[in-house]
Amino acid sequence: MSALTTIGFDADDTLWQNEQFFRMTEQRFVAMLAEHGEASHVSANLLAAARRNLGLYGFGIKSFTLSMIETAIEVTEGRVPASTIAEILAAGRDMLSHPIEPLPHARETVEKLAGAYRLVLITKGDLLDQERKLAQSGLGELFDAVEIVSDKSAATYARIFSRHGDGPQKSMMVGNSLKSDVIPAIDAGGWGIYVPHDLTWAAEHAEAPVAASRFREIADLSELPALLESIVTAG
CATH class of the missing domain: 1.10.150.240 (Putative phosphatase; domain 2)
Structure with a gap:
């Protein structure tokens, strides 16, 4: 295991x-x-x-x-x-009122991982709007937990992964923001997987933590299952 x-x-x-x-x-x-x-x-x-x-x-x-x-x-x-x-x-x-547009490979990847891992949606923003988008996406039932937070920090991830998992050391965060999704998850002791997006708000820019042993970058979500397999094999 x-x-x-x-x-x-x-x-x-x-x-x-x-x-x-x-x-x-x-x-x-x-x-x-x-x-x-x-x-x-x-x-x-x-x-x-x-x-x-x-x-x-x-x-x-x-x-x-x-x-x-x-x-x-x-x-x-x-x-x-x-x-x-x-x-x-x-x-x-x-x-x-904009309709939700799922990104390529989002549903198939989440569906593939559901059941094999505990999946937690961790998003920041306005509560009502994030709930609206999740409902319209049709992905809600695939997650074991949903956390809508005011900000993302190492303490945030430590708390969430301890509440819904086995602690940050046995957890991974996947996202398009180095500043909010990747770096603080690594700082908490977990994995940080960077999935670049063509458009990222300037306030979310940060240098990639390339020296961190638990940092990885993938081109899109279709590469996540294979990355997980390689981590499991290496571990």
Whole structure:
């Protein structure tokens, strides 16, 4: 028997598309404020506001919408029309209604691993929105547990893998964010498996921990079962 018993999966941009909707909305937002500043200036202000607001509003669409409103006030020096605020709010509501688009190999991989390992979905963001996306994805029944957290740290993974598994040392986290999914899972004592996504928010960028013995990178989720087999064999 392998010492690895529990696998955690990130949700957004690991199992289904997410960041592309933020990018589309940002482009729409920049167009709203075109007469008040260059696109790069507006985008930079929006990123700065979103970073500042993470500690207050957390991650997700509602936080992003509030950051857009704050940026609009800043960029227009307080002269943003009420009609633009209404348009920003409408853009936020549109984001909350986008259908879920599972990423390639997501369902087949999770189905293949279900039963052989304890599977835990570990995602951060707004509770209602994450629950909506999980329900629409049709993947919920494949997971033994679901954890929606405000942030991901080594302590978060240690707690979750101890609650739903045999501790972080016998656990693995799979995700597209080096900063949130991979590095803190390794710091907790587990495996961190990086699955790159074409679009990753700037605030989630980090250097790959290539020197860590429990770090691996795969091109997509279809490579995960073979990686697990190689880890079991080596272990």
